[in-house]
Amino acid sequence: MVQQAGRPGEWLDTGLSLAEIGADKFGSRISTDRYTAPGFQERERERIWARTWQVVGRVSELPKAGDWKTYRLFDQSYIIVRGRDGAIRGFVNACRHRGNLLCQGEQGNARRFVCQYHLWSYDLDGKLRGVLRENIQGPIDKDEKSLLKVSVDTFAGFVFLNPDPDAEPLADYIGAEVAELLEPYHLDEMIPVMDVREALECNWKVVMDAFQEGYHVSGVHPQLLNQIDLDPAKSRYRFFDRHSVGCAPFDVANAETFGPEQHVEGIKGLTETFPSLPMILPRFDELVAAHRDENGKLEFPDGVTARTILQQAARDTFTGMGLDVSRLTDAQMSDNQGWSLFPNFFMTIRAGECHVIRAMPHPSGDPNKCVWHVSSYMWLPGELADQFRAELIDVTEPGSHEYFLALQQDYEQMQRQQAGLRNTRLDHLSLVKEEVIVSYFHHVLDRHLAATAQS
Template identity: 30%
Template sequence: MDQEMMMSEDTITLRREPHPISGAIYEELGEGRVRVEDPAKGVSGIFNWDGAWIEGDLTHADYHFLRYIGGPNLPPGKDIFWTMLPAGDLNPLSALASMPGRGGGDAQRPKIIAPYVSDPGKETPEGVRSAAHYPMEFFLDNDRYKDRIPEVYKKSAPYPGGPKKVPVARFFEPKYHELEMEHIWGKVWQMACREDDIPEVGDHILYTIGSREFIVVRTAEDSFKAFPNACLHRGRRLCNHDGKKAAMFRCPYHGWSWDIQGALKEITCEWDFPGVREEVSRLPEAKVASWGGFVFINPDPDAISFEEYAGPEMLEHYAKMRMEDRYKHAHVGKVIRANWKLLMEAFLEAYHSIATHPQLLLAGGDLAETRYDVFGNWSRLGHVNTSGSSAQRGIVMSEQQALDSFRMAADINRQMMRVMVGDEVDQFSDAEMGEQTFNNLFPNFSPWGGWARIVYRFRPNGDNPNECLMEAMLLAPWPKDKPKPPSAKLRMLDPDDPWVRAEELGTLARIFDQDCGNVPDVHKGLKTKQPPYVIYSVYQESIIRAFHDKYEQMLGLSEGE
């Protein structure tokens, strides 16, 4: 993704852009209205930003481009690409001014307009790929720092199989939610919080999944525990809120208490409970693991270790990135009116970019050349390639152009990251410096790779299969020996708020508004869809196919059930 297209728009009062495919001019009129003029056809029309036609002889317009031009927007000065956002007192944007060709003149470069054509694809040793595809080996062989490339970067793992059909009922019928609670959420490793969210002994956070809730508490400098949030007497929640420096958890109902290690402290009027002490002497525990500065829990006492669950490829992929040392400078959540799987799927492929994020095409790329790999429970999307081609508009970079773009992205990030982490950047290859890989650990934990900062988490909203919780964190690289500022607290938006209310996310908020503009309508559409199944593609939706294969396996479903 080209960072230049996401630079600040402070000086623009009303937005105005050409459409990347039709060339029609979309111009903001204010009050949520957009004028669309197609000079080639000599027609124009006025629309609401949500797609409703108001007047004119042009009666159809691009829904997502209308939203991008006329919809809710970030405040002036906040429309910044998320990897460039200042974090604490570190401002990577300052590095760009000194780079050749990165000045204000570049902001005026022509937009790329080209009519839609079908991507013809091409045969490769791994199968059919986009016409814009270049082998991963091409970039790695031409990396200027080949000796720094981790071995896992050289691995390829396309998921086998053909198109997959999944019944629509899986996304809204309560029986599937009940099966998920038993066979998935009761048995998988799931991210509960960042270690920095509970920095001192006794600090605790409430982690909910469906109707279940756990107290996740720091019990020592490097130790954590997780307990079901229920008193062993009558089941009252022990904690109603996250907390600081607790010495014990005391039930507000009858006063029974346990220390933060889970050991019983007191049964009030214990004379009235003969023989009970041994049975309630310890709070039950979920398994707990720490990785990359995150705290994970697994309610299954027989679960394999987190390391075995994540797999060697995931552990190696992040090994040099010091995720544990990063600073959480943004954390935003929102209830979305759709099933959690549908929302997560919107972030497991780049296939939607040409329709959902048309503004990206103004800088060239439609992301059809994106790579997809599946390693056990961990999937990798976007690994070692470069954006800039638009095969669905007949624009395919030459080998030299692709290599130049690959190296330019590495140089830009290396310059910016030097401001943030100093000479540590000299440990990394071009592939690592340019990487903005979206990854997923089954079922719902999505930390991006490289320097991209983004972490997603998707969960059911209670026991309602028609709603879910989406959270996004931004984790900035941070100097090794510099104290981090306090970790950002979760800020929950109202369900009807646009994501751009969260200005701390930069332009990522605008991307989210487009993605989340689709998914509730997908959820509604599936309830009336005939035939009643969805179809996932061989390659571009292969990570979603892998997810549903694993889902069926864990729930004990046959294919298509």
Template identity: 45%
Template sequence: MNVEAAKPGEWMNRASLMSEVDFSAWDMRIPTDRYSCEDYAERELAQLWMKVWQIAGRAEEIPNIGDWKVHKIQDQSFLLVRGKDGQVRGFVNACRHRGNRLCEGKGNGSRFTCRYHNWTYGLDGKALAIAHPDYDGPLEEFVAPKQELGLIPVSVECFAGFIFLNPDRDAPPLATFLGDAKDVLAAYRMDEWVAVGINVREEMACNWKVVMDAFGESYHIQGVHPELLGLSDTSRERFEVFGDHCVATVPFGKVCDDAEQERQDILNVPTEQFPLYAEVLPRFAEVIETYRDADGKLVMPAGLTPKTLFQRAIREQLTGKGYDVSGLTDTQMTDYQYWLFFPNVFIQVCAGDATVIVNEPHPSGDHNRCVWHVMFLQWVPESERAAKTEPVKTMPAGEHYPYHWVLQQDFDQMPIQQDGLRNRLYTEMLLTRSEPRVAHFHAALDRWVQRVAV
């Protein structure tokens, strides 16, 4: 897709309705061995995880010079560090001498010293000191010059406040991988957002792709989240493809010609699921009352509805706090976008906040388990970001974080699907026309893992 609108988010008004989506390019029968087959998992590691750009955390996790953290992709370990120039770099988490693991967890320092033989590296990965370099003659005479003995680098770039890592040093730059999605997401200025409230890593009893499937469709609302029925009309859902990524949006609120009913629907929105609205609803409730006539009837002037008034209130609220929303459309004030960001990220984003779920294969290699990282991101004034940033909380094995009811319903449901997928006689899933994001995700996955031609 070529985004040429004045505001990138205007694609939303032109994207295909669900009834218009062309399914001919996708296989609607998905083999289930990808959820439980060891051979598939091995090919997935080699062909996908070791070659694709992927989120390795938020930049605010390592905000200061010398801050570092370890990021793992199954049994592969990488070191992310903020250098003296403020840039984030990535390295293989292994000493160049004999491969000893350098770090675990996260920390801060001016250098990295291997505890095995005391080889030492700078924040830029260069070798600083080598114990007994002249014991049997200069090391460079029979190994390599010192400048070639630094840590093995991996490609790292930052975008929208996220740290992206790619183990394949021959991969195209991140901008190429993001494609047109880069402009749409950049308009939210997510580099100014921080994790608040929820920032949790936790094991789940399902394959990472089960999580992507679950958050790739709204079809399950009627079964898993019946409380959300009536909040929107999913027949108006729009869908768009951005390379390997895809996104859908459902217009906020139900179709309604009754201003009084539309007002009430807005006031009844569950703010625990859509926290952006919570701050604005009191002001909206106050302002809309000024449009009542002498008989108490709600009368809106031409071109104004309760929804557009709500959008105006959100824009004014965010602008007044210092958040630049000039690059966002009116619909982006109220209408959440639901991204499946390939390969393993779900983003529910609106002006000023987002729920992000990063789904990773379990480090043990067990394809019946995964680790998900749930974070609620919000725009916060720069002066308040350090104080309000919620650090990552990793739940110990066997313990569970108490999510709000919608997310908890999803958390409870997904292991049930994984149990069903283990059945050996159940060889393929069957998708419906309500699931274009799921179909597109698996087509992209096939192109990487199976190397299927486009």
């Protein structure tokens, strides 16, 4: 297939390989106290969580004026609301009179926010409008007593919040390069097809570490090795100011050993790994059939493989359904790219679908616990989008929710790791080269801690 020039996904052609990255480029020794010590988490709370942009939901959760949702960060509570002017804003979830919570649920719709304590009321833009028996309460500066603002903005269909009202613009925090590389996927047009939130018995960084490397696949997900070829030497990486992306080109296992039939069957067995595959398979089968002779024998000419056919099938399918994939490369039709947006957002993405992991400190402040929010998104047209759109599942009984196999394996492994990290004799972790994204994440974490400590 002929590639168009200048597509953002072509960064893979110049991305760093493991061989080009120094063995200790960002540090390989990670202290265990950052996973278990209350004091370390308190530093993170003050110097990272209170000052960085973090995803709090999707724009689609707030479609109408007055739609609101709450976001909890440790013991802090915030309101995110769509105003009558269409803008999405954020406020501290507390009445300016006596501090009562304004919104106690997860989400809703309101014409105004009314405090149920003394009936003070606020417009959707946060301005104080009504005071009970105002004529006898003495002078009240309604501008000064309006709701306390927090920074809120949107990117790629996600709503971001920064508790700091004077935060740098989200566009600067994300960075122009990151925005350019993600734009062709049309993330803002995808809808959730899985959405689960659950408290875990591990530190939030254990979750981030787990999804930022593929080194654990052989030990935790051995069944994937029967389907997918993982060659670390082919992986490519790119590092930004705070964020990073890595990609290991996809191919079916034993592609160099097996013949065309086995390659085709290998791809058909990946429906759990690639949720959009069932939509693509009809076109995939058509393209495969074109390479069978009159006796049904399958032979691929030079330059054609099951991988390239899958890429063409994906491009044809999505284009036919109405998704513009013209600025995605052929590799982006089949290969998941793993994106880490600091501090707590990890996403694998390919044409038409993405999987997002978010990890938050536990509201209790216990560093040995966290809350993870796992979501899958797909691009689906019209009626299919309505049919497959998933609602949030809030798991309240630990272990009661059954995740798909690979995710279930991670769920169990991360909590086992935290149990090991609590051993006091273990004072550090030793990262290897394949864990370079993990290393960079902790490098950025340390940089933020140091910078804010000096400010």
